[in-house]
Amino acid sequence: MAGRRVVACEHCATLHERMPIESGAIATCTRCGYILYRQSGVSLQGWIALVVGALVIFAIANCFPIAWLKLQGLTVDASLPGALWMTWQQGHEVLAIMTGLFGFWLPLTQLLFLLWALMAIHARRLPSDFHYGLRFFHLVGSWSMIPVLMLGIMVAMVKFSGLATLTIGPALWAFAILTFLLTGLSRLTAHRLWGYAEDAGLVQVSGQDVFLDDPVASCGACGFVQNMPGSGTCFCHRCNARIHLRRPNAGSRVWALVIAAAIVYIPANILPVMRVRTAAGESAHTILGGVIELWQLGSWDLALIVFVASVVVPLTKLFALTVLMLNRNWRGRAIQRQRTRLYELIEFIGQWSMLDVFVVILMSAMADFPGVSQVIAGPGAASFGMVVILTMLAAMSYDPRRGWDQQPASQRLRTIQSPPHAGASHTVTGVTQS
Numbered sequence: 001m002a003g004r005r006v007v008a009c010e011h012c013a014t015l016h017e018r019m020p021i022e023s024g025a026i027a028t029c030t031r032c033g034y035i036l037y038r039q040s041g042v043s044l045q046g047w048i049a050l051v052v053g054a055l056v057i058f059a060i061a062n063c064f065p066i067a068w069l070k071l072q073g074l075t076v077d078a079s080l081p082g083a084l085w086m087t088w089q090q091g092h093e094v095l096a097i098m099t100g101l102f103g104f105w106l107p108l109t110q111l112l113f114l115l116w117a118l119m120a121i122h123a124r125r126l127p128s129d130f131h132y133g134l135r136f137f138h139l140v141g142s143w144s145m146i147p148v149l150m151l152g153i154m155v156a157m158v159k160f161s162g163l164a165t166l167t168i169g170p171a172l173w174a175f176a177i178l179t180f181l182l183t184g185l186s187r188l189t190a191h192r193l194w195g196y197a198e199d200a201g202l203v204q205v206s207g208q209d210v211f212l213d214d215p216v217a218s219c220g221a222c223g224f225v226q227n228m229p230g231s232g233t234c235f236c237h238r239c240n241a242r243i244h245l246r247r248p249n250a251g252s253r254v255w256a257l258v259i260a261a262a263i264v265y266i267p268a269n270i271l272p273v274m275r276v277r278t279a280a281g282e283s284a285h286t287i288l289g290g291v292i293e294l295w296q297l298g299s300w301d302l303a304l305i306v307f308v309a310s311v312v313v314p315l316t317k318l319f320a321l322t323v324l325m326l327n328r329n330w331r332g333r334a335i336q337r338q339r340t341r342l343y344e345l346i347e348f349i350g351q352w353s354m355l356d357v358f359v360v361i362l363m364s365a366m367a368d369f370p371g372v373s374q375v376i377a378g379p380g381a382a383s384f385g386m387v388v389i390l391t392m393l394a395a396m397s398y399d400p401r402r403g404w405d406q407q408p409a410s411q412r413l414r415t416i417q418s419p420p421h422a423g424a425s426h427t428v429t430g431v432t433q434s
């Protein structure tokens, strides 16, 4: 195996030999179709420039107002830090911490660690704590929710357009640009950064000394492929993270989290997510009430988006995870591939149900006209945020490899092919452990 670079599929554990592919191409798993790795046309310097640009835009997005609102002679400038501070002051500390982490601290941490790692690889000098940094970066990645926040800003602005005079601020444009930049940068995962470090000859190459006749496992944090002792658990030779052959107690963990999410989903829908206080009195609004209100305002498109994000997405996640947990018997490769696609969908839609929670805190910052009109977050918002966190944790605890384990792969050598939409077809010789 000397000189070989081995990559393990995260969804079915099939081992493939990592071969160079053309710029812009994607290498997919021969067995389940999941993306193994990409080859980007952007150079390391290009990525560094993009991250620096994103940090500047991030500063603009948080230092300037998203919008100015004018109502009966009063003016309010709404910004994200202002909205978080107001939510905290209103006594909704859990909600403020949750939205502050997902909309501010984690995206900022993600960008700073990305810049640090890229600059270290570019300088060809890795600091001694590089592996700790990348393990942390790997943890943070799925919890950074700027695109969801951007959609939340748009929904909040539409809800206000009829009630107050609204002037768009520079932060709105900054958030729009940041959404595009962070979506592009989200492709730079920890595994990919380790791949760049491998390319530069700075770290141990994955799978170099692996014996295919012995049990093989891959590190979830860095993608390193190594032999696994009989105990079923060991530490990664490259980043020192704990490696399990399969996620331990995955079944009971997923069930516990799905049941907890289903229970919290009830108060999230019954309790008001926000209260609107006007001179005429106070009214409470639930998630579904908000959808109906948007519909009545004439924004049927946004009403549909909020309905899908807040009702369809969490229910789909809970339902799909239950289907995956109950339907685990091997019914052929085609069915198993469909299950893998379903799991990919759960991972993809994961954070979008956070939309309404962002809308609530943004609206409380925008409608701060004491005595005239005020929006205050309700207990339903924090419950709803908990549903999102619990379902995301449930999806992360599920191990799609267990489904494929029931039918061990029959051949050792395979061919990797890029999907047609990659623009080019590549044939790469792979290795499959039987």
Ligand SMILES: [Zn+2]
Pocket (backbone or CB within 6 Å): 009, 010, 011, 012, 013, 014, 029, 030, 031, 032, 033, 034
């Ligand atoms: Zn696979």
Ligand SMILES: [Zn+2]
Pocket (backbone or CB within 6 Å): 219, 220, 221, 222, 223, 224, 236, 237, 238, 239, 240, 241
């Ligand atoms: Zn590792």
